[in-house]
Amino acid sequence: MSHQTAAAPNATRVAPPLQAPRSYPAKPSDVFLFGTCVLDLFFPDAGMDAIRLLEREGIKVHFPQAQSCCGQPAYTSGYTEEAREVARAQLALFAGEWPVVVPSGSCAGMFRHHYFELFKDEPGTLKQVESLAARTFELAEFLLEVCRVKLADTGAPVKVALHTSCSARREMNTHVHGRALLAQLQGVERLDHDHESECCGFGGAFSVRMPDISGAMVKDKTAALKGSGAAEVVSADCGCLLNINGAFEKQGESLRGEHLASFLLRRTGGK
Incomplete structure (x- = not known):
């Protein structure tokens, strides 16, 4: 869930800067x-x-x-x-x-x-x-x-668009990690799209408190995803998926977003 929610007065929330480079441990049991x-x-x-x-x-x-x-x-x-x-x-x-x-x-x-x-x-x-x-x-x-995974793609060629939560991009570099994993899949072509770094409009309680603004944001987001030419949408954030997929359904579109975990498992013969 993105933390773009409107805060109460005097409740400004600013994330500390990312520590780079981060020290990664050995793979645990x-x-x-x-x-x-x-x-x-x-x-x-x-x-x-x-x-x-x-x-x-x-x-x-x-x-x-x-x-x-x-x-x-x-x-x-x-x-x-x-x-x-x-x-x-x-x-x-x-x-x-x-x-x-x-x-x-x-x-x-x-x-x-x-x-x-x-x-x-x-x-x-x-x-x-x-x-x-x-x-x-x-x-x-x-x-x-x-884990230092090396993924072996078993799926048919497909074009996908990657959406990352705006807060996840800022705080966790999730877009970098997601892109790197998708790049290991030989049959997957990741397409860039407009509004990629922008919020989808969910923001937890923001979508309830500011429905008109949230609706306009997700309208822009879904239009960009559709306009990319991607056959599938992948995201690592379920809050964003809930919002984007709900908008797609309301618009009568067949395009849907899938969590990155499910996409990776499906493409590598896991299910």
Whole structure:
């Protein structure tokens, strides 16, 4: 979910700059998967496909059943205390040393960047935040930089357009990782499209609070995706997929977006 949501007064949220280059660890034997609330409710198959991709790399995936939201909707809406309580629960669930893999760049960015702001006045909790941030990876980043995957494409030639959440681009470089994985697929041609770096208009609560503006943004986004000539749309963010696919359906279009995890698994003989 992108964090373009309109915030309450005096609730400006600015992400810290990316640390570059990041030090990547060796491939672990175990990881946590943080499924995100949108994926859990609307795209459970993408979550299972993410697990299959990781298991194919010889990694055991642990999914704490009590996990919920990362706290981003409350945080970007200015409800700091409510966001802090949600975040505190995730910190307790994902304690330890295992990496936390997140199939959403914006939710991973919440863990890696914004929890520091939430707990800046709690030195004891900040130690937990530092641990979680260091162990958090967006799925494409983890596959590319930690697993060092080499994908063998088994699908027919296809032209695709890649959409990345605007916050995921800024905070996690998700577009770079997604492009690199798609480039490994011999039969996949990635097409550039207008408005690629712009928000789709979802922004969590933003699409509810500002429906007219959100609708105009997703109209521009879907027009650009259709105009690219792509036969398929791929994204690593379920909030964006929910918004874009909903717009496509309302427009009577057959084009639909698919989560990157599902696309990669399907193209490499996983299902």
